[in-house]
Amino acid sequence: MADARREWAVNAVLAALLLAVPVAALWLDEPFYITLAARVAILALAGVGLNLALGLGGMVSFGHAAFFGVGGYVAGIMASHAFSGQPMVFGLQGSNQMLVIWAVAMAITGVMAAGIGALSLRTSGVYFIMITLAFAQMVYFFALGWPAYGGDDGLPIFLRNQFPGLNTAQIWDLFLLCYGVLLVVLGLFAMLQHSRFGVALQAIRQNPTRAAAVGISPFGVRLVAFVLSGMITGLAGAMMADLTRFVSPSMLAWQMSGELIVIIILGGVGRLFGPVAGAGILVAFEVFFGGLTQHWQLWLGLVLLAVVLFARGGLIGLIAGPARHV
Amino acid sequence: MSEAVLELEGVSKNFGALKATDGVSLTLRRGEIHALIGPNGAGKSTLMGLIGGALRPDAGRVRLDGVDITRLDMAARARAGLGRSFQISSLIPAYTVRGNVLLALQARAGHVFRFVRPVARDRELGAQAARVLDRVGLSDRAAVPAAQLSHGERRMLEIAIAIAMEPRVFLLDEPMAGMGTEGARSLMRFLDGLRREAPILLVEHDMDAVFTLADRISVLTYGRLIATGTVAEIRADPAVRAAYLGEDQP
Structure with a gap:
């Protein structure tokens, strides 16, 4: 019980910290740090998506960049059509409304995840890792060779998309939006984790034969989790496009998939606030060590190695002990 | 008391040239404990896999309460009413x-x-x-x-x-494996009562348990059933004694 309370405390501190940094930055008039905090929130959101598949479901997807990048391209493409006034396919109009863009991004990434999941989940272990990577690389090279939307130059978003009641051109408003979405999705994740679905999913991760023997088909449960996972990461991609006002194939690259896995491992696999901790650590490394040396990723690698060897539960596991289950 | 809840009809499974299960037909009747015995390598685990749905038979039918479940996977069979325990604890x-x-x-x-x-x-x-x-x-x-x-x-x-x-049928694969004498004895008492809830197909190496609990026994060697009968019939069956129980058994 002590561990459960401690995890709550860690989560609260992380949530408060992610809010406190931009508040301080706003007060000190340092908008760069507000942008960073928004970046942490969005990467954490993408991580929450992956955490559903990888952490709860044990599906080590090395292809989540596909969902992240496609979410980004949906935002970029819809915004560019809204800007130019030209219709998209089938005469559909673009949009500069985030709510519309998010819905489309999640619908498309959901369908993608259903297709990729249905094929990939016939395999497991290393084969699953490789097949998800292969799908993501297909999407990557498709984007690279699609000149209509920038090809390898990427696609700028000239005017940031809008959200009712907020002035998204202001970085503080945009941060609040990202932070709010992150908290809502974390709430949904927590709900899912403890529901019948979540209990079944985590049981399947540990022992699929036992789950089948009590009447739970592993495939269906895993597929639904994979789809939800892809949709969350797709949503994060759409938001990242609006934060940077730029989409490029690098969002779809395998390095992005790796970054998301690193976020999960650093923070704590399967832990509610693991992605928040992991995204915070990653961005902090990038900023502080990136300012000192070009080779900051070497130091990140060493930290990752230490976590894998000595602190399997990531930051959350280190502080709050192993996860507790029903 | 005699209606069959679980019914196997000519169930066969080959692994390459090996006939792991060779035309096995057996029934599990309401209210009974039906023990499945046989020497190591006789194909008991394969047969349990074929009933539980981990393996698909090459030939034959498995029916539960008259419904053909041969083509169902493990999860679907569990939902249909097969409740199983594993030889090696699977939790x-x-x-x-x-x-x-x-x-x-x-x-x-x-x-x-x-x-x-x-x-x-x-x-x-x-x-x-x-x-x-x-x-x-x-x-x-x-x-x-x-x-x-x-x-x-x-x-x-x-x-x-x-x-x-709350299954229609229990499939218990060596439930007493590795248990101490005391534990095994109390589990035996428990299973004795459990058969009233649903019939039990029991794979067990502990012959004391088998002879005490079972209403009927089937003997498997080299994937084939060589005998099915009451405890007394099995004890007296010369083929069983030769194949399995050994000369020194009473």
Whole structure:
């Protein structure tokens, strides 16, 4: 019980910290740090998506960049059509409304995840890792060779998309939006984790034969989790496009998939606030060590190695002990 | 008392040239314990796999309450009413004893795709789990993760999970394996009563247990059934004695 309370405390501190940094930055008039905090929130959101598949479901997807990048391209493409006034396919109009863009991004990434999941989940272990990577690389090279939307130059978003009641051109408003979405999705994740679905999913991760023997088909449960996972990461991609006002194939690259896995491992696999901790650590490394040396990723690698060897539960596991289950 | 709940008809399975299961037909009747015995390598585990759905037969039919379940996978057979325990305990290691039973209960309730209500706060499932754990004597271990249980406790949790499923048929694969004398004896008493809830197909190496519990015994060697009968018939069967029980048996 002590561990459960401690995890709550860690989560609260992380949530408060992610809010406190931009508040301080706003007060000190340092908008760069507000942008960073928004970046942490969005990467954490993408991580929450992956955490559903990888952490709860044990599906080590090395292809989540596909969902992240496609979410980004949906935002970029819809915004560019809204800007130019030209219709998209089938005469559909673009949009500069985030709510519309998010819905489309999640619908498309959901369908993608259903297709990729249905094929990939016939395999497991290393084969699953490789097949998800292969799908993501297909999407990557498709984007690279699609000149209509920038090809390898990427696609700028000239005017940031809008959200009712907020002035998204202001970085503080945009941060609040990202932070709010992150908290809502974390709430949904927590709900899912403890529901019948979540209990079944985590049981399947540990022992699929036992789950089948009590009447739970592993495939269906895993597929639904994979789809939800892809949709969350797709949503994060759409938001990242609006934060940077730029989409490029690098969002779809395998390095992005790796970054998301690193976020999960650093923070704590399967832990509610693991992605928040992991995204915070990653961005902090990038900023502080990136300012000192070009080779900051070497130091990140060493930290990752230490976590894998000595602190399997990531930051959350280190502080709050192993996860507790029903 | 004589109607067949589980029925195998000419079930065969080959692995390459090896006939692991060769035209096995047997029935499990309401209210009985039917023991399946045979020397090591006789194909008992293969046959259990074919009944449980881990393996698909090359030929033959498996029927449960008259319904053909031959083409169903393991999960579908479990939902159809096969409750099984494994030869080597197969549990959800990080889940508590209670959590393992809850998993079986929620699967039987048939709503895996429920995303909102926390399982741990479901009073009805909780009460059912408490009743099941009370029956197998694991109540005071309810909050312990399955990974921390002793071997004997794991065996009992396997039984508890099967009971929680309220199956039409129990498939118990060496439930007493590795249990101490005392544990095995109390499990025998428990199984003796359990047959009234649903018939039991029992694979067991402990011959004392088999001869005490079984209403009927089937003997498997080299994938074939060489005899089925009551305890007395099996004891007296010359083929069985030659193939399995050895010369020194009474």
